[in-house]
Amino acid sequence: MSNSRVRISPGQLLAILACLxxxxxxxxxxxxxARNVAQDAWIAISLAFLSGLVxxxxxxxxxxRFADQTPxxxxxxxxxxPLGSLVMLLLALFFLGSFITSAVTIExxxxxxxxxxxxxxxxxxxxxxxxxxxxxxGIEVAGRLAALGLTCxxxxxxxxxxxxxxxxxxxxxxxxxxxxxxxxxxxxxxxxHDVLMAxxxxxxxxxxxxxxxxxxxxxxxALGLGAVLILTWTIFEIGVLSPEVTAQYLISCMQxxxxxxxxxxxxxxxxxxxxxxxxxxxxxxVVCLFGACELTAxxxxxxxxxxxxxxxxxxxxxxxxxxxxxxxxxxxAFLAIPLPWAALALGMGVPLLLCLVALFRRKLTGVSRT
Amino acid sequence: xxxxxxxxxVLLLLLLLLTGCWDLREMNxxxxxxxxxxxxxxxxxxxxxxVQIARPAGTGQSPGGGGKQDTAGGQVYIATAxxxxxxxxxxxxAQFTSRRIMWAHNNVVVIGESLAREDxxxxxxxxxxxxxxxxxxxxxxxxxxDARSIVATHTGMEDIPANSISALFRxxxxxxETVPTDMAMxxxxxxxxxxxxxxxxxxxxxxxxxxxxxxxxxxxxxQVELAGTAILNGTRVVGFVxxxxxxxxxxxxxxxxxxxxxxPCPQGREGNMAVEIRSPQVRIQSxxxxxxxxxxxxxxTEGWLSEQGCLTPNLRESALKAYAEKxxxxxxxxxxxxxxxxxxxxxxTDAIGYARMVHIQHxxxxxxxxxxxxxxxxxxxTQILISTHIPKMGLYIEPxxxxxPGGSDSEQ
Numbered sequence: 001m002s003n004s005r006v007r008i009s010p011g012q013l014l015a016i017l018a019c020l021x022x023x024x025x026x027x028x029x030x031x032x033x034a035r036n037v038a039q040d041a042w043i044a045i046s047l048a049f050l051s052g053l054v055x056x057x058x059x060x061x062x063x064x065r066f067a068d069q070t071p072x073x074x075x076x077x078x079x080x081x082p083l084g085s086l087v088m089l090l091l092a093l094f095f096l097g098s099f100i101t102s103a104v105t106i107e108x109x110x111x112x113x114x115x116x117x118x119x120x121x122x123x124x125x126x127x128x129x130x131x132x133x134x135x136x137x138g139i140e141v142a143g144r145l146a147a148l149g150l151t152c153x154x155x156x157x158x159x160x161x162x163x164x165x166x167x168x169x170x171x172x173x174x175x176x177x178x179x180x181x182x183x184x185x186x187x188x189x190x191x192x193h194d195v196l197m198a199x200x201x202x203x204x205x206x207x208x209x210x211x212x213x214x215x216x217x218x219x220x221x222a223l224g225l226g227a228v229l230i231l232t233w234t235i236f237e238i239g240v241l242s243p244e245v246t247a248q249y250l251i252s253c254m255q256x257x258x259x260x261x262x263x264x265x266x267x268x269x270x271x272x273x274x275x276x277x278x279x280x281x282x283x284x285x286v287v288c289l290f291g292a293c294e295l296t297a298x299x300x301x302x303x304x305x306x307x308x309x310x311x312x313x314x315x316x317x318x319x320x321x322x323x324x325x326x327x328x329x330x331x332x333a334f335l336a337i338p339l340p341w342a343a344l345a346l347g348m349g350v351p352l353l354l355c356l357v358a359l360f361r362r363k364l365t366g367v368s369r370t
Numbered sequence: 371x372x373x374x375x376x377x378x379x380v381l382l383l384l385l386l387l388l389t390g391c392w393d394l395r396e397m398n399x400x401x402x403x404x405x406x407x408x409x410x411x412x413x414x415x416x417x418x419x420x421v422q423i424a425r426p427a428g429t430g431q432s433p434g435g436g437g438k439q440d441t442a443g444g445q446v447y448i449a450t451a452x453x454x455x456x457x458x459x460x461x462x463x464a465q466f467t468s469r470r471i472m473w474a475h476n477n478v479v480v481i482g483e484s485l486a487r488e489d490x491x492x493x494x495x496x497x498x499x500x501x502x503x504x505x506x507x508x509x510x511x512x513x514x515x516d517a518r519s520i521v522a523t524h525t526g527m528e529d530i531p532a533n534s535i536s537a538l539f540r541x542x543x544x545x546x547e548t549v550p551t552d553m554a555m556x557x558x559x560x561x562x563x564x565x566x567x568x569x570x571x572x573x574x575x576x577x578x579x580x581x582x583x584x585x586x587x588x589x590x591x592x593q594v595e596l597a598g599t600a601i602l603n604g605t606r607v608v609g610f611v612x613x614x615x616x617x618x619x620x621x622x623x624x625x626x627x628x629x630x631x632x633x634p635c636p637q638g639r640e641g642n643m644a645v646e647i648r649s650p651q652v653r654i655q656s657x658x659x660x661x662x663x664x665x666x667x668x669x670x671t672e673g674w675l676s677e678q679g680c681l682t683p684n685l686r687e688s689a690l691k692a693y694a695e696k697x698x699x700x701x702x703x704x705x706x707x708x709x710x711x712x713x714x715x716x717x718x719t720d721a722i723g724y725a726r727m728v729h730i731q732h733x734x735x736x737x738x739x740x741x742x743x744x745x746x747x748x749x750x751x752t753q754i755l756i757s758t759h760i761p762k763m764g765l766y767i768e769p770x771x772x773x774x775p776g777g778s779d780s781e782q
Contacts, residue, residue, distance in 0.1 A: 113501050117392040167554060171723075174730040241505075242558035259505035259554040264540075268474060268504070 006208060012143030013209040014218040014225070015150045016287055017198045021226030022153055023281035024105045025194040026233040031252035032335050033234075036187040037179045038243035039172060042234045044187040049227040051188065052195035053220060055348060058355045059199055060216045063206040065358055070207040072298030078357045087350055088299035091200065094346035095291035098197050100317050101339065102285040103127050104325040106278060111325075113254050113270050124321050127285075132314040134286035135293060136307060139208060142286045149280035150225070156276035157232045163260035163269060168239040189340045194230070196347030197288065198223060203351055204291045250328050253277075289314065398426075401469035404446065404532035407517025408493050409482035411452035411459075417485070417492065419459035420450040420518040421471065422532050445529045448522045456496040473502040477536040479509045479553070480517040481569070486600060486607040490569075494560055497553060505554035508539045511600040513571035513610055520572060525594040535594055539570065546629025546647065547616035548596040565723035566602050568619070571610055573597035601712075603719045611712055618709025621669065621702060622722045624652040630676070633697040636690060641680030645673040645698050645760070654727050658735045662746055663728050666753040667706070673698050675763040682769040690769045691760045699756040706754055714748045724750055 008016070025045075033041035066074040071091070076084030107123040115123075134142060177184070202219050209215060237246045237256045249255045257273040266272070293309045304312075324331045405422040412418075425447050449467055453459030460471055481493050497503045512520045526534020542550040551570045559567035576590035598612030599619055611619050620626040628647055635641040650671035656663050675694055682690060713719055725743050729736040739746065763769075 115393040116501060119392065122392075169558075171726060171730060172558070175733045178729075178733060240554065240558075242562050244561035244563070245557050248561060255505070258503075261504070261506045 006138055006140050007210050008140055008143040008205065008208055010209060010211050010214045010218045012140075012146060013202075013205055013215070014222045015146035016143055016205060016283060017202055017219060017222030018226045018229070019146045019149045019153070019280040019283040020198040020201045020287060021194050021223065022149075022229055023277065023284045024101055024197075025191070025226075025230045026253045026277075027105045027109065027251050028335055029191050029194055029230075030234050030237050031246055031249055032190045032332075033187055034238065034243045034246035034252065035336075036190060037184050038247070039174065039238050040177060040179050040184050041187075041238060041243070041246075042173070042231055043177070044184050045191045045231060045234055046227065047185065048188040048191035048195050049223055051192070052199050052223055055196075055199045055351060056202060056219045056223060057216065059203045059351055060206070060219060062351070062355050062358055063203065063215065064212055066207075068207060070294075071203060072294060075298075075354065078354060078361060085299040085301075087353070088295045090346050091203075091350055092292045092295035092299065094196075094200060094343065094350070095204075095288045095295065096313060096317060097339070097342065097346075098193070099131070099285055099288035099292060100321050100324065101193075101335075102281060102288055103131065103317070103321050104331060106281045106285075107321070107325050108328070108331070109251060109254060109274060109277070112251060114274060120326055121322060124318050124325065128314045128318055128321065131282065131285045131289050132310050134282060135290045135310045135314075139205070139287070139290055142283055142290065145279060145286070146283040149283040152276040153229055153280045156273060157229055159262060159272065159276070160256065160260045160269070161232065161236065163262045164236055164240045164256070167259060168236065170239055172239050172242050173235065189344060190336070193340055193343035193347070194226075195223065196343050197284070198226060200347045200351060201287055201291065204294070205287075250332055289317075395470070395472070399469055400472045401447075401467055402472055402474075403476045404530050405478045405480065405521050405535060406473075406476060407480040407482065407512070407521035408456060408485060409516045409518055410485045410488065413452070416452050416454055417456055417459055418450060418452040418518065419456055419463065420448065420521045421460075421463065422521045422530075423447045423449065423467075423469075423471075424475075424530055444524070446524075446531060450518060456492055473497075473500060474504070476503060476507055477532040478539075479507055480520045480572070481509070481511050482517040483512050483514065483607070484516070486511045486569070486602075489605050490560075490602070490607070491605045494553075494557060498557055503553070505552065505557070507553050508536060508570070509551055509553055509556050510535075510539075510570045510572045511607060513573040513597040513600070515574050519574060520594055523574060523592055523594055525578075525592075531594070535572070538572070538594070538596055542570070542596060543627040543629075545596065546620060546626060547598060547613055549599045549616075549620060549623065549625055551599075560605070564726035564729055566604070566719050566721045568602065568623075568721050569600045569607070571597040571600050571612070601717050601719050601721050603717065608719060609712070609717045611709055614705045615709045615712050618705040618707075619713075619721065621650075621652060621706050622667075622709055622713075624654070626650045626652070631673070631698060631701050633694060633701055635678070635680035636682055636685060636693045636697075639680040639682070641678075643675060643679065643694060644677035645694060646676045648672040648674055656724075656727050656731045658728070658732050662749045662751065663724070663732070663735070664751045664753065665724055665727065666755065669702060669754065669756040671698075671702070671756075671758055673758055673760050675760055675766075677764075678770050680770070681772055683771055685769050685771075687763070687768055691763075694760050695758040698758045698760070702756055702758075703754045707752075710752055714750065718744070718748050720747045 030041060033044050037044055072088065075088050079087055107120065107127055111120055111123055206215050233253055237252050240259055241255060246252045254270060257269045260269045262269060292313055296313065297304055297309050324334055401423045403421045404424050407420040409418045423446060425445055449463055451459050451462035453462050463471060479493065479497055481490055523531065525531045528534040539550040542548050548570050549568050551568060556567050556569060559565050572594050574592045575595050577593040577595060578591040580589040580591055582589050598610045598616040600607045601609050601611060617629055631645050631647060632642045633645060635643055653668040655666045713721055724747065
């Protein structure tokens, strides 16, 4: 990792990981899940987070085995240079894909609800450059931004909740387990990407975080906090809008915001929502692009200056960003099938592969810092 | 210093972005719609849209008396246009209005009764697909009239009539005869499968009085008033419930918050008593022992005895309360049963949400029978268990009694 002297605190680690789960999930995942399992969406999300906790434990084990080493260092040691480079490129692809979905999240939110006449390409270019600048500033700045993002996310949840509490009808969340358990388990796949962003993000960020003995606790708290923040939206979207209406919209959280009213004097809640929402999404985007750059740089056989790498990947990502964001139905289809499967293969498959290899090649592992 | 200068330069450059480009909208170029009405146009297959637009130059003036039909003067500008679709009709408004229509501040969507009896889908679709409209916008059906008349009527005490209509729904719980329906509530039932939607009804009635100089012939002016609730079967209105049946619907849908019920005076005396319903709680349980489910309502409510229009000699406070509690329970049950009769036998529409309750409480039975629900609903039996308590008789602590000798209470 080129910036190995930078360290983030356990609190910043927690905030970053929680932000990684939040933005895209409340925007799109609830709608995707409502289309699949209606009012049982919250069960699917809870199960996805529980499975994420298990994977997080494995990732902490792996990271502790390699002490101060970053994935860019220990993956080639574990798998050899050619295979290691391939695996790092796969992880970079996971992060780049996650960055693209994160960027599309904010671009579509603004373009669909606030600045509807502005050409999409303006958001794509503007937001990508903003994220590139964020990555250029470094992960420690992202950590501080994450603290702001998490605070704003909590405020957003609170204000949305009090603005819509009078409309919450818990019977819309019933009956519980209305769909067969295998179907709900299958639907957890749709929520895995949000959880895996945090878990794979943890793989990347643990070596940069102080106090390794608190990695597991920070990670678990982050997932728990992320789950609570996301489930609040799931419960309100289904309880206020109904499962059918949640399923009807691509960006279900903005529909929820339209149904929330902070007194008759502040009835336009969409702008409040975007203002409070944007910091956690920027954190998500910055960390994902940061991960993509670091792992791509490590995988390539030649050295690329960090700034050029960030800018290059940012510009490269604009094409798929525009392609996905432009056609809403295309993005809906992308969220429903290719994204969850790819996320599962890369985000869960690669860390498990690394853990498995580390288990069998114990001689390679370093002394745990704990 | 050079860094600071550079930063200031960048900030100055960023100011250019604040001018706005594609989404620039100047306030004085906008027509802020306060209310919109949608009717069937005279030409078959077309829709007519009527908008009530706030006139900034006109606000702040005296309302100038109720009932004025605003057109180009006063606080609001009323305009109408038709088209093959709602969107087309709105675009046609731009052929003669000088500003661009903006929906963000719209208070109420009025659907003409003739359109509502045909299909409300275009209205629901357009206003939920459009990003400007709020989901808290009130949606109503014009009962016995068209939407244009409602939108064009200057009603209430506010400068902008739409604000008066909006306030009717904000305080609709006081008369407690109309389900206040906003877009969020309607879309939830509209898209859902286990409860038919209902929409609040409003109508026009001569209610405001304007002095004409002749005390015996004051001018009566039409005002917009709450007029029960429209019941939909699928996407079209099939009937209305009003007054007692309107209240019954609120009880059955567990949306009753406050109402004033009239019960007869005790001891067979002439006159009525008014009881204000407070803190009602309604629970529904279902059982499916036979072929058809049985629903049981548990109603618990407090009532404040707010008015007693008769003398009650020799009646102790406890006896009066016991009488009022029993009469109140009978009144509530009668209203609920009247509404059930209308919904189950006349309209055959599950606007209560029985289907949802059965689905929640007996998912297995529901899975087997959901396709037959439309046929089963009229046969569903309902038990109603009501518990009432009157803790308060306004500021009085005794029933009304006149104690002076020779008074109308003199038989005591």
